[in-house]
Amino acid sequence: MKLSIKTIKILFVLVCCPLALMAQKPNEQEILDTFPNKETVVYKTVDGQELDMLIFYPDEEKMTSKNPWMMHVHGGGWAGGSKYNILKKAFLGSLKSLLDNGVICVTIKYRLAKGNSNAYDAVVDAKDAARFLLKHAKRFKVDKKRYGVWGGSAGGHLSLVTALGKNADFKGDSEFKTCKPKFKCVVSYFPFTSCLNPEIRPGSIFEDGKLFVRLLGAPLDEKPELARLLSPTELLKKNSPPILLIHGDKDTVLPIVNSTYMVEVAKEKKADVELLTVKNAAHSFHGNNISPSIEELNNYATAYILSHLK
Template sequence: MKPFHILLTLLLSTQITNAAGKNREAVPRLPADLKIVDNIVFKQVGEKKLELMLFQPLAKKHDKSPLVVYIHGGGWGGGDRYKVLRPDVIGVIRSLNQEGFTCASIEYRLVDGKPTLASDAVADCKDALRFLMKHAPEHGIDTERIGTFGSSAGGHLTLVTALGKDSDYPCDPTIEGPAARVRCVAAFYPLVSFVDAECMKGGNFERPQRMIPLLGGLLVEKRELALKLSPIELLRADSPDILVAHGDADKVLSVHNATALRDAAQAKGVPIECIISKGAGHGFSGDAISPTIAEIDRQTTAFFVKHLVPPAAR
């Protein structure tokens, strides 16, 4: 483990505030050097409350701060907003906060097919963006400078959130706020298609039954929904700029996902940056990967700054 990440694991608690500004008990595993507001409920489905946490800018560099929203991984059926503390993710959040960005880490309903599908998870992500648009003034957020960021299943969801039309997903009509215009999107080791068999080779997505909890049935039965959940199929000439990063030794989601997205985006005229880390497995695991996690984080931060900060303000 790199010294930076050893240091990071030592910064494991902080006194945080809830959305009302009141102190609450220290929460383990939250970096003490970041300004965090946690437990903000943005949506409720039945008894299930969906929450997000905000990472506020460490220095005021903009009248209104750009916003980057992180979407966690976990196979669509696991994980929570605290996945943002992964070593390959929190470095990006920290760097963006130092650049004057606001960042958010959001939750979504975990997919089980009974009845929650991947399309419901997308709707929750889009609803979180609309909630943040509505509450932008109180958090000093610039609603014209929005990016999304995700890893693994969250990499897939961040792409669909940025590329898909809100009307194609079961968003909550009671959540007020304008739809967010996403200017750029970064995805780490994502799945980019539910219909391209090559993207699913090398993992349990080769099993047809793996689609049932995600789509509510087999691919042959749910192809229309699968197309709406396939980032490659959602690309248009006016799609936001994309960064995709993947390891060439990934045994969970093949690196073909990154190269297929790159090729499809280039064919549509969509600007895309593609980072392939040699020797890296899923989550950029590996002892001697190149580029390293720190290098990938630097490129990702630079990508968001390039697209969300006017040249005169950099």
Template sequence: MSRPLFLLALNSLLLLSTALAAPKGVSTKVPRFPEDLKIINNIVFKEAGGRKLDLMLFQPAEKKFEKAPLVVYIHGGGWGGGDKYKVLRQDIIGVVRSLNQHGIACASIEYRLVDGKPTTANDAVADCKDAVRFLARHAAEYGLDPDRIGTFGSSAGGHLTLVTALGQEADYPCDPTISGPPVQVRCVASYYPLVSFVDRELMKGSNFERPQRLLPLLGGPLEEKRDLALKLSPIELLRPGSPPIFVAHGDADVVLNHSNALALRDAATAKGIPIECLISKGAGHGFSGDNIQPALAEIQARTVAFLLKHLE
């Protein structure tokens, strides 16, 4: 075999072996990173479900703090898809870039994707919490401030970021090898989230109207998994003293109705929890749509201002 053909065959074999080794639903394609961002990729924070879970860390463009505050981004994808590279989406990377310019570090994490056999949303929450716990434990190594951590997420990640910030670590199957005191999340920003697994009214007008949609998330029907559903419902986790919340949603969203954001706003306000709620007129899921108001740039600016207010 000639050398060019040998190299072509070897390359094909390597690509095939990588694809076979990848967990189901996890992309093996590494996208092109923006050249203006300082990134450390593939930091493994735990092993679970037969795979290593890792994260990518966006370091500040300039050092403006002795110890950099941190925002942990949690991707969407219906709990059963997506990966840490969704942070490069247009509606997300602008927030990361602006935070980096203000001296804030950001991380984008992997978590176990939900299939209900046996992985449920409870495991995904544990992974998100463990990523935050890992970064807090290794704060000195990466120049981070473990006392100034916020979380940020979109869609399914919008739900997970709320539960990560609002839920108590003891209520989820977190990794006991990541030791140390519980991490207190300073603030949380959430885009177009589901805020309750038990309130059927909030699921109207979306694909969650079908009860079977919750089966893989809970590992069984709601009637049998109600206690778990409550622990996975951000609106049920609100307590006086919960961290400040920023929530943004589009009023034309047919995947997750914007009534979720309004319900979260009302429940948080009733408990005295600081919350900012932004509803973009004409915006669909992912803030899609022409001439949405406010536009994406303003949504991002409001998100950044909120996070800076509570982390600087």
């Protein structure tokens, strides 16, 4: 059997050059190594678990004594994922651009919805992470007024609740009780937006209702008040911080109706919510010929954030 030149080249790469393949898909550590100015800090300990945050700093010449900042809340179905999700394609370009524009970026670890924890605990942790930074603003050189929150999927939902939920409804570590976060903007990618509206569930991961046990720690009908607290559309008000939703029109995990519904609610409440629809994009913006492109999405999100923080 004769092999074509093209086939021989492919076999050579597969057998003899595994490092070449690795170079095409750099791992998290390789990407992290491209950011020289960073540190990991524990912001609280709860139930014997240390929760930390990874802080990315701009180059020294772009740092001041009070820098605007963005806090990233990762996705992963509320029970998975990690703070390193910020290195994924949907966020990486914006991370780099924000740092280039003098914005400190923080990505946090939070309690996952496993065992005795649920999404409510995750929001408490996210608020506590912001409270920690506000309390230690001088140490980390963060501004006490110019900051926002962003995330995708479950992290998009948690980002919305973190910004929209009342601080009194999500009390955390008593050490931070005097700090009351007030975010300037939210960027939420392909989020879940309502526990209460059954019309957004068909065709999604919430269709059969089982996922509510993970989200709420119990079936939906047993936790009506908690369901309301974890529904961004219910928390939205006229004076809520500006929100940018970015959602693919081919998403079958959390369909775009989640975002279009939130836009409808925002119009009724006269809240500032904008939706950028990504054509041909599935969840996490997977797909061919998506429009806008990943690069364009990152640039759009960056420009939106900077317009509210700078």
